[in-house]
Amino acid sequence: MNSILTSAQMRLADQHTIEVTSIASIDLMEQASSAFVTAVMQLYPDKNTSIVVCCGTGNNGGDGLAIARLLQVRGYDAITVWIARFNSYESDDFAFNLSRLYHTPIAVTEFFPADQLPDIHQHVVIDALLGSGLNKPLEGDWLRMAQHINQANRQTVAVDIPSGLRADGAIPEGEYTVRAHEVVTFQRPKLSFFFPESANSMDAFQVVDIGLDEDFIESLPSDFGLVEAADIQRIYRKRKPFSHKGTYGHALIIAGSTDTMGAALLSCGASLYSGAGLTSACIPKEGLVALNASHPEVMYCSWADLPYTWGSFDAVGIGPGLGKACDNLPTILTYSSKPLVVDADALSFLGGKTALLKQLPLHSILTPHMKEYDRLFGPHGNWWDRVQSAREQAVALQAIIVLKNRYTFIVLPDGTVRINPTGNPAMASGGMGDVLTGMLVSFLAQGYDPQEAAVLACYLHGAAGNQLVAAGMAVVPASRLIAELPRAIASVGI
Numbered sequence: 001m002n003s004i005l006t007s008a009q010m011r012l013a014d015q016h017t018i019e020v021t022s023i024a025s026i027d028l029m030e031q032a033s034s035a036f037v038t039a040v041m042q043l044y045p046d047k048n049t050s051i052v053v054c055c056g057t058g059n060n061g062g063d064g065l066a067i068a069r070l071l072q073v074r075g076y077d078a079i080t081v082w083i084a085r086f087n088s089y090e091s092d093d094f095a096f097n098l099s100r101l102y103h104t105p106i107a108v109t110e111f112f113p114a115d116q117l118p119d120i121h122q123h124v125v126i127d128a129l130l131g132s133g134l135n136k137p138l139e140g141d142w143l144r145m146a147q148h149i150n151q152a153n154r155q156t157v158a159v160d161i162p163s164g165l166r167a168d169g170a171i172p173e174g175e176y177t178v179r180a181h182e183v184v185t186f187q188r189p190k191l192s193f194f195f196p197e198s199a200n201s202m203d204a205f206q207v208v209d210i211g212l213d214e215d216f217i218e219s220l221p222s223d224f225g226l227v228e229a230a231d232i233q234r235i236y237r238k239r240k241p242f243s244h245k246g247t248y249g250h251a252l253i254i255a256g257s258t259d260t261m262g263a264a265l266l267s268c269g270a271s272l273y274s275g276a277g278l279t280s281a282c283i284p285k286e287g288l289v290a291l292n293a294s295h296p297e298v299m300y301c302s303w304a305d306l307p308y309t310w311g312s313f314d315a316v317g318i319g320p321g322l323g324k325a326c327d328n329l330p331t332i333l334t335y336s337s338k339p340l341v342v343d344a345d346a347l348s349f350l351g352g353k354t355a356l357l358k359q360l361p362l363h364s365i366l367t368p369h370m371k372e373y374d375r376l377f378g379p380h381g382n383w384w385d386r387v388q389s390a391r392e393q394a395v396a397l398q399a400i401i402v403l404k405n406r407y408t409f410i411v412l413p414d415g416t417v418r419i420n421p422t423g424n425p426a427m428a429s430g431g432m433g434d435v436l437t438g439m440l441v442s443f444l445a446q447g448y449d450p451q452e453a454a455v456l457a458c459y460l461h462g463a464a465g466n467q468l469v470a471a472g473m474a475v476v477p478a479s480r481l482i483a484e485l486p487r488a489i490a491s492v493g494i
């Protein structure tokens with residue numbers, strides 16, 4: 001897992017690296033700028049590309065000055081530098097890099113107020129106004145400069161973070177920032193990149209290594225970690241050579257109603273294709289023909305039989321398309337001390353029912369999207385607050401909350417958060433959540449503990465979607481994703 005640091009922790013890592021590896025801070029800036037330039041050269045290989053580097057006077061601006069010089073050294077000869085001199089502050093490394101720049105042919109223009117800014121005719125803008133040192137919203141000259149950059153509508157690449165975007169904490173609605181097509185960020189992604197509100201500030205980001213001490217970074221306590229392929233390799237257990245259906249558990253999906261049988265079928269299919277030894281469906285009888293036609297391997301279990309058969313299931317998921325039958329949830333909760341996967345209609349049913357929520361078996365997995373989450377635990381004005389609330393609820397309920405989005409937040413019972421990086425907009429369509437539920441139940445049935453199952457299911461769900469997009473699909477329907485799951489699993493190990 002790649003821990004994600006707050007801006008204060010990033011500064012610590014910066015200072016630590018300077019002290020322990022005895023690298024001077026100006027040289028660390030040079031390393032960061034060099035890594036940035038390598039990324040820019042890949043984005044814009046044509047050395048005739050005209051570029052304006054807009055610099056503040058702190059270390060983000062210092063990076064900008066070094067980037068301009070290094071680009072010129074590497075053959076880019078249409079470089080212009082603008083400096084936003086909106087106050088008297090300048091960092092030492094900014095000042096040093098400015099003195100270096102005067103030995104180059106690069107044109108430097110300093111702007112005192114921001115109202116004399118010339119039109120931007122360059123092809124690319126490099127945004128080095130403000131970085132992780134941001135401590136208040138953009139206003140006055142800074143705001144005008146950011147507006148000027150955005151109105152020019154050029155290819156914009158931000159250094160470390162779009163100017164005006166905070167690295168962590170709530171992003172207030174309408175907060176103005178430079179809008180970057182690409183952010184080349186140093187050493188670790190910033191937490192705010194994973195929050196939907198950052199979509200107003202950036203299209204994409206890439207992380208470049210600038211040589212900070214990785215051991216130190218990983219030793220810092222962090223509440224947020226980014227799931228990596230290596231985590232999945234560690235969690236995933238290959239199927240055993242002498243094994244049979246009993247080895248991989250029995251999953252039960254309680255789902256579907258006359259009008260919403262598809263949700264049940266998708267969950268059952270996902271359980272089957274994620275490798276559960278057996279999958280049973282507790283669905284209305286009207287769904288049997290469809291179930292047999294779509295997934296003949298899946299068995300049927302009636303509501304009446306549930307009390308007697310309950311003990312034979314290794315894992316149970318409840319909710320997709322369940323409709324009115326959610327009324328049975330309180331009874332179901334009396335059957336089991338095994339963790340449940342609770343999704344969709346079952347989550348809506350639990351909304352406001354605090355006593356019932358507390359009866360959920362320990363380490364149950366709740367899989368709300370934003371609206372379901374707010375229905376469960378009350379409205380939230382922004383994603384930061386929602387995630388903080390999910391951390392409190394996960395601790396209080398000793399549950400795992402899988403808060404679904406472009407980057408799904410997997411909130412663990414100790415209050416820490418794993419951020420899932422896989423998935424893509426081609427997957428944004430109905431039924432995807434039902435598939436995730438089936439996968440979660442399947443991995444639980446196979447003996448993964450709930451935290452492992454949550455990380456594994458979210459990652460492979462997105463990975464399957466990514467594989468289909470890589471194979472040329474612009475849109476990925478949920479039923480197609482199911483068929484891809486075995487291949488996504490195979491990419492981890494057979």
Ligand SMILES: NC(=O)C1=CN([C@@H]2O[C@H](COP(=O)(O)OP(=O)(O)OC[C@H]3O[C@@H](n4cnc5c(N)ncnc54)[C@H](O)[C@@H]3O)[C@@H](O)[C@H]2O)[C@H](O)CC1
Pocket residue numbers: 010011013014028029032056057058059060061062063089091129130131132133134135136137138139142159160161186212
């Ligand atoms: N992480 C690392 O190890 C490295 C980071 N580098 C770069 O350094 C910046 C952070 O630099 P810093 O000097 O701390 O802050 P900024 O340049 O972001 O800001 C300068 C200064 O501006 C003031 N300020 C903050 N917010 C506002 C505002 N809204 N309006 C006006 N003024 C504002 C405040 O006083 C700040 O101190 C990081 O992003 C990287 O780009 C290193 O170069 C390499 C190592």
Ligand SMILES: [K+]
Pocket residue numbers: 060127128129130131158159160161162163
């Ligand atoms: K910036």
